[in-house]
Amino acid sequence: MTSRTPFTRCLAIGVAALAAILLVDGALHVLAAQNPFGGPRPAAEPQVGGIVGWLLAKQSEFYREMSVTIRAAKSDGSAVWTLLAISFAYGIFHAAGPGHGKAVISSYLVANRETARRGIVLSFASALLQALVAVVLVGICAWLLNATAKTMCGAERAIEIASYVLIAAFGVRLVWTKGGGFIRALQVKPVLVPAMAMAAVHHHVHNHAHSDHDRHDHVHDHGHHHRHAHADHDHDQGHHHDHGHVHDEHCGHSHGPTPDQLAGPGGWRRGLGAIFAVGLRPCSGAILVLVFALAQGLFWAGIAATFVMGLGTAITVATIAVLAVSARGLAQRLSGGSDGRGTLVMRGIEFAAAGLVLLFGIGLLFGYLAAERVTCL
């Protein structure tokens, strides 16, 4: 049960961040009202009820304020701060709306038995990659080559397809690996299941061994390994690494993804795979903002805004990722962990989540699932 504490803490941080954004939002309204470049306020948003409507309205509001603020920044440098604040808020709200990125990440985390910390690292890495791709795309196409919007949208489409193929391929691989575990759990007689499950996940079992710790002399590594062990209670044979939880409280205190953090189940390659699959496709909004900033001679402000937007996105995605990991942990505790049926349930959930990643990839690729449209008009 102690392993729930970091989750709760992450959630608290996430909620606190959202609350902070709402405050910033209020402040921005005051600022925008005083802005001489403010122009007419956008007309009232169409009436779409519920949370989705509210999210849409908020996003539209922030997004529309961005172009106004960039124009203002041409004559008044301090408007850049406003721009960054808006971008951050936009990022948070944008990621909270419908979208495939967090769905893929969450499914992957559940399928691959990832820890909350790795979920956070993956969320941040993929969001920052997304920002980087947008900056590089606009930097090369618009700034270096002065290509037209048509060319840029062609490039965007190509990247989009590549990213969906990547998600599908990633899904295939997960289904393949997780399908094996599920089938083994199905075939083996209940009594033998724990042993077989351990064989299937021997990588984790090694984490219990002291020899594993000896390979690493880094202080932080200790924390990670203990936590890995705890997140995988299905084969817990009575080991209690309570001291590990002290290191566990590091939520939000990120040192950036070190190879160790990325090397979860499946190795660092699979973690990178997740980052690329989700982060390759740039956000249309970021591209528009970058091109607009470039045209105003404030490309650097556009780049800063894009990365801050990515940061906001990462916070929301990480919050959802942590929720997904906690849900999995809860399911594991409730299903009784190491008994045969519990193992079967957990392998089933992992398999389903892996299948979901594949479905997302295929759905996006063939247009069954609509993603944010690429700006080609």
Added chain:
Amino acid sequence: MGPRVRGDDGWRVLFGLLALIAVALASASSAAAHPHVWITAKSQVMYAPDGSVSGVRHAWTFDDMFSTYALQGIEQKTKGAYSREELAPLAQTNVESLKEFSFFTFARADGTRQRFLEPVDYFLDYKNSLLTLHFTLPAKTPFRAKQLVLEVFDKTFFIDFQYAEKDPVTLVGAPADCRMQFQRPNDGSAAAQKLGEQNFLSGEGGNFGMMFANKITVDCP
């Protein structure tokens, strides 16, 4: 540690997770992101001398950000100004891309769906750093209608269509007894009516974006 719960609970959890997954899928597939492009529109419904509807002429002004984006890489002779000729390739691109979305223009004559041909007389102009796309959609077959319903909207809500405050819709050459009525999407009564009538009666247009439709109704007794 780890409370032992009966196996049934495991299945319950599984169902719970599946429900979560379903929600995730649904949220990902409800197409709507949020608008990235805002269009301030003006439209003319064009009538032939015999009183039939011959087509629709739109003037769509793009927002500041999108106008700037669209102009990226377009050659200009004088800084800050674009001639119609310089913008011709872009207008061509716009018109070609809009085809995929049926020009966001949906017409019904007494309940029957009417189709449009490829746009004609299209061009872009550039004023106050905003681009305006002008184009005419000729009706595939000019039609008479007691009631014409014309809707302009993007069902994915990538583009937010808002009609101009002044003269949003005009009838050109319409028979004298025709009456035009225009409903904006954020007009609550329009949304309610849409839900009431079209979604349930005609069984069509159960789209999220229908809520954002601008509805032009012309009654010619």
